[in-house]
Amino acid sequence: MIFLKFDRRIFQHFDWTLLGLVLAICGIGVVNIYSSGVSQVDSVAPLYLKQLQWILVGLVFMVIMFLIDYRVINEFAYVIYGATLVLLVAVMVFGHASHGAQRWLVFGPITVQPSELAKLMLILVLARYFDDHKSMEPYKLRELLIPMVLVAVPFVLVLKQPDLGTGLMLVIIAASIALFMGVNWKSLLIAFGAFLCMIPLAWHFLKDYQKERLLTFLAPERDPLGTGYHILQSMIAIGSGGFFGKGFLKGSQTQLKFLPEQQTDFVFSVFAEEWGFVGGMILLSMLLSLIVWGLKIALHSKDLLGTMLAFGISALIAWQVIINMGMVLGLLPVVGIPLPFMSYGGSAMVTLLAAVGLLMNVSVRRFILQR
Amino acid sequence: MENQCTLRNGPEPSEYRQRLNLIIAIVMAAALVIVCRLWYLQVIKGDELKQKSENNSVRFRKIQPLRGLILDRRGLTLVDNRPSFDVLYMPSRGRDHQQVFETLKTLYASKSFELGADAALTKTLRPYLPVRLEKNVPLEKVALVETNAMTLPGVYVDVTPVRLYLDGEMLAPIIGYTGEISKDELLSGADDYSSGDILGKAGLEKVLDSYIRGRHGAELVEVNVHGKEIKNLGRIDPVSGANVVLTIDADIQKAAWKAFEGKAGAAVVMDPRDGSILAMVSAPSFDPNLFNSGIPQEEWIQLHTNPLNPLSNRAISGQYPPGSTYKLIVAAAALEEGIIKPETKIHCNGTFELGNRIYRCWKKHGHGSVDLNRALVESCDVYFYTVGKMLGVDKIAFYAKQFGLGEHTGIVLNHERKGLIPTRDWKMARRGEPWQLGETISVSIGQGFNLTTPLQLAVAYGALANGGTLWRPRLVERIERPDGKTLKEFHPEKKGDVKLSKQTQAILKKALWGAVNAPGGTGLAARLADAEVCGKTGTSQVIGLPQNEKARREKKIAAFHKDHALFVCFAPANNPEIVVAVIAENAGSGGAVAAPIARLILAAHFDRKKKAQMGWQAPELLATDENLHRQ
The missing domain is CATH 3.40.710.10 (DD-peptidase/beta-lactamase superfamily)
Structure with a gap:
């Protein structure tokens, strides 16, 4: 009886807007990957089909994350955290290396990138921590020590792979959540000062190619054949799209494979070349609507936990959109951050769809948690 | 659980509402920057960049390195490199593709040559993607194509280094052979190989590939509508692979x-x-030179089904x-x-x-x-x-x-x-x-x-x-570098x-x-x-x-x-x-x-x-x- 009632309300208040938005963006993504892959006659299974399969897998996880009450999921936050750490360690030990990085775990036909899962896992565990340690006062540095450790462990593991982009993403998400929860301004200053001191130290640990990328960003002419070439080609692709774009499958930059990583990090260049400023604006507004919608869910949640989860997920999407677009537009250095729902990548897609499931979860349960 | 939720019962504290609104404002500001940049690139500089992408394309060309030599214990060369000539066709330069191919065929027929790969001709052609018509052609064909360049718009000869196994059969089971990277090898993804690379497939060529293969060079050239190179924007020379000195006499x-x-x-x-x-x-x-430009199917089957198993190292x-x-x-x-x-x-x-x-x-x-x-x-x-x-x-x-x-x-x-x-x-x-x-x-x-x-x-x-x-x-x-310095x-x-x-x-x-x-x-x-x-x-x-x-x-x-x-x-x-x-x-x-x-x-x-x-x-x-x- 209870379950029946429960089900009915879930259906009644289901967040169709959110689902519609996400599916629409995913759809555009698949079409776009199709276009970017047409000229690659030698690919084994077309990537757009693989992406479709991953979306279906992601939808299953979305449903799971939606159906289980987020407060129940919250109970398992530390377990999920531990499991993800195990996966990250496994990557170091048994991981599959490609392009000079060891980021993947291979399970038969499936390749998993645990660093993607780490992003969602981090949101879960931080929400759990702050929910356990509620405070009306802004948090002090001492109280933030444990969250810092919670971030530092996966951060170091991801950095070791090496995957600077994802590592930075973890830090940014954690910082966003902490700032949102409120941090004592003195603590903030100290943390910022410590961060500045860390930079020379961090530089020492960066891989050569990572240093090269940062330097290239600061002075693109340093390396016209390498990263600079990528950014240049990306900007030519986007710019040549003009106001209305060159049309579907007609992007010469894309079809001639001038673009680097055109199915992953540089998908937006492909899209902007073929659909122009108009298309770019439409896609950007859809992504923005999604982010604002997520923040609204955070605003209307019935409890702090829901607010934090919804905020964390929205922040994850927002940061990735901003950094990725900034990167392909030549505004930010090239760090490997994919465009949510658009870039090819199984683990990222599944993680994001699971996160959307969690978002819906919070969205719906504000009607159910009446008291 | 429910008792703990005291902080957020009923309307949310204004503090969080304020923060969320601030965050929405920040996101919007970031989006505005992106929109401005898009506008700048696509609308203000759009025509210029379009010109660049259509007329003056910047082309990135990979330069294959020379593989290291393999020498016997007294320095005698056992494996060398030689130039291999491929006949390519750049569709953007030819007017009537079929016409060009016909001309080439008749030209070949006049010297009783045959045009090797017809399969390449039936593929859909993309303007700026050159297709390889023939691999590893004899010098007579090269001369024929070069001297008739005027009547063969778009057809040109490209030179790449390939392996030359002197006394090939004698050492083939040990030294192995090379070939173009396969799909499986590409997908296994180790060591930044990319498509079109030549790598060791068997024997020492495979085991020591990381030493022998050298590093790619690259060339960035600006080409005009006709695919003609206008300007060389930069070049990184390829690094030849290291030479391997065997204990073999x-x-x-x-x-x-x-x-x-x-x-x-x-x-x-x-x-x-x-x-x-x-x-x-x-x-x-077996003759390892056969593998250089892709071994013909029949010969491959013959080698594989031979009961004496010539490919193995007994x-x-x-x-x-x-x-x-x-x-x-x-x-x-x-x-x-x-x-x-x-x-x-x-x-x-x-x-x-x-x-x-x-x-x-x-x-x-x-x-x-x-x-x-x-x-x-x-x-x-x-x-x-x-x-x-x-x-x-x-x-x-x-x-x-x-x-x-x-x-x-x-x-x-x-x-x-x-x-x-x-x-x-x-x-x-x-x-x-x-x-x-x-x-x-x-x-x-x-x-x-x-x-x-x-x-x-x-x-x-x-x-x-x-x-x-x-x-x-x-x-x-x-293993020594091309300049003679010992590497290992x-x-x-x-x-x-x-x-x-x-x-x-x-x-x-x-x-x-x-x-x-x-x-x-x-x-x-x-x-x-x-x-x-x-x-x-x-x-x-x-x-x-x-x-x-x-x-x-x-x-x-x-x-x-x-x-x-x-x-x-x-x-x-x-x-x-x-x-x-x-x-x-x-x-x-x-x-x-x-x-x-x-x-x-x-x-x-x-x-x-x-x-x-x-x-x-x-x-x-x-x-x-x-x-x-x-x-």
């Missing part, structure tokens, strides 16, 4: 390869003083019963265990009875009363049946393992096999049956379950020759010790000397005027082989029933500097077939040495200097 290798003409089998020549491999032959072989992956060459190990075991004394005599009347089974000596009417020396010299089977029975299979296996048999020798090549040295435990574990005494009898003359590779035999005999050191075979001496050196590596008393060693060496030099010896055919040779013949029966070998045999003709001929030897007797192990498949007896092959190989070594001592320099040495300059 080309002269000895050549002699060994020639000695195997028309035969199937393998030979390993090793320096027992440091484990260097001076020659390694596996016959029949010296390391061919597993053969060692036959009588194994008697050395049994004799060593018996002496060390004190089961026999050198003077112990055993009577051989041609048969050995065990239960109701009769085991025969190869000499029908027997050797009469023989001591250990004669038993080895004349390879008396009954003597070793008797000794083997006394030792037991596990003791024999213990010594065989000391000699490195039944284990990988650790050579750098892939696909090395372990062979098999049976024990009681092995049979119980593998077959689930207890060991039979009769099987010990077979084992003691190197038959039965015993399997060894030619390389293992060379290493084992080498250990006797050098007084007990088991070397890890060394095939590569060093492979030092001799000791793998173990064969702990035999001085006395045992002396007895065994004397017997092996006798086998080649004393009247009645089975290996007289290997006798040499220039040096005292010690050796042991072996004739291994192809009966009672393991399952798979048997199955293969049954399918094939009677030739496969013939015995394998073996001969392992070292020389000179007093201070050995060369070990030779020879196996000729299905060729007859070791003394008649394998020993003469070994003799040819030994002769090549000692002849050269003699000439060098007389102050006469081999022409190859002069060629060496030339090679060094060429780099």
Whole structure:
């Protein structure tokens, strides 16, 4: 009886807007990957089909994350955290290396990138921590020590792979959540000062190619054949799209494979070349609507936990959109951050769809948690 | 749980509402920056960038590096590079594709050439993507295309380096071959290979690929509408791969390869003083140059279905019963265990009875009363049946393992096999049956379950020759950069010790000397005027082989029933500097077939040495200097 009632309300208040938005963006993504892959006659299974399969897998996880009450999921936050750490360690030990990085775990036909899962896992565990340690006062540095450790462990593991982009993403998400929860301004200053001191130290640990990328960003002419070439080609692709774009499958930059990583990090260049400023604006507004919608869910949640989860997920999407677009537009250095729902990548897609499931979860349960 | 939710019951605190609104404002501001940038690139600079993308395309061209050379121990080039000419077609430059192809065909037909790959012509053409019409064309075709460039818009010749294997067949099983990277190799994704790369596919080319292949160069050029290069924007020179200096001696290798003409089998020549491999032959072989530009399907199938399996390296992956060459190990075991004394005599009347089974000596009417020396010299089977029975299979296996048999020798090549040295435990574990005494009898003359590779035999005999050191075979001496600087050196590596008393060693060496030099010896055919040779013949029966070998045999003709001929030897007797192990498949007896092959190989070594001592320099040495300059 209870379950029946429960089900009915879930259906009644289901967040169709959110689902519609996400599916629409995913759809555009698949079409776009199709276009970017047409000229690659030698690919084994077309990537757009693989992406479709991953979306279906992601939808299953979305449903799971939606159906289980987020407060129940919250109970398992530390377990999920531990499991993800195990996966990250496994990557170091048994991981599959490609392009000079060891980021993947291979399970038969499936390749998993645990660093993607780490992003969602981090949101879960931080929400759990702050929910356990509620405070009306802004948090002090001492109280933030444990969250810092919670971030530092996966951060170091991801950095070791090496995957600077994802590592930075973890830090940014954690910082966003902490700032949102409120941090004592003195603590903030100290943390910022410590961060500045860390930079020379961090530089020492960066891989050569990572240093090269940062330097290239600061002075693109340093390396016209390498990263600079990528950014240049990306900007030519986007710019040549003009106001209305060159049309579907007609992007010469894309079809001639001038673009680097055109199915992953540089998908937006492909899209902007073929659909122009108009298309770019439409896609950007859809992504923005999604982010604002997520923040609204955070605003209307019935409890702090829901607010934090919804905020964390929205922040994850927002940061990735901003950094990725900034990167392909030549505004930010090239760090490997994919465009949510658009870039090819199984683990990222599944993680994001699971996160959307969690978002819906919070969205719906504000009607159910009446008291 | 619900009691904890006191913080957020009813309307949310204004603090969070404020923060969220602030965050929305920040996101919007960031979005505005992105929109402005999009507007700037697409609308303000749109036309300019469109021009750039359509008219003046910037093209990134990869420049393949030269693979490192492979040299023999004295610097003689074994593997070089040569230019290969491909005929390409750039669709954007031709007006009427079909017309161009027809012209090319008629042009070819006038010189009675054929246009190779029609498949490329039916593919959908994309304006700026060149298609390869033909790979690796002869110079006549290049001349034809170049001189008729005016009538063939869009057709051009591209030069890429490909491998040139001098004396290809001779070393193909060791050096391997190269080819364009396959889809699987691309997907396995290791070491930043990209499509179109040439990489080692087998043998040393594969094992040492990371050294040999060098690094890509790149060129960034601006091209106009016609695909013509207007401006060179930058160039990174490719870095040639490192040269590999082998321990192989080309002269000895050549002699060994020639000695195997028309035969199937393998030979390993090793320096027992440091484990260097001076020659390694596996016959029949294949021409590695065939693989350079993609091997034609029929030839590939032929190579793969050939029952003689030319693609394998028999010296390391061919597993053969060692036959009588194994008697050395049994004799060593018996002496060390004190089961026999050198003077112990055993009577051989041609048969050995065990239960109701009769085991025969190869000499029908027997050797009469023989001591250990004669038993080895004349390879008396009954003597070793008797000794083997006394030792037991596990003791024999213990010594065989000391000699490195039944284990990988650790050579750098892939696909090395372990062979098999049976024990009681092995049979119980593998077959689930207890060991039979009769099987010990077979084992003691190197038959039965015993399997060894030619390389293992060379290493084992080498250990006797050098007084007990088991070397890890060394095939590569060093890897050096094109400028001659050494990048990596492979030092001799000791793998173990064969702990035999001085006395045992002396007895065994004397017997092996006798086998080649004393009247009645089975290996007289290997006798040499220039040096005292010690050796042991072996004739291994192809009966009672393991399952798979048997199955293969049954399918094939009677030739496969013939015995394998073996001969392992070292020389000179007093201070050995060369070990030779020879196996000729299905060729007859070791003394008649394998020993003469070994003799040819030994002769090549000692002849050269003699000439060098007389102050006469081999022409190859002069060629060496030339090679060094060429780099």
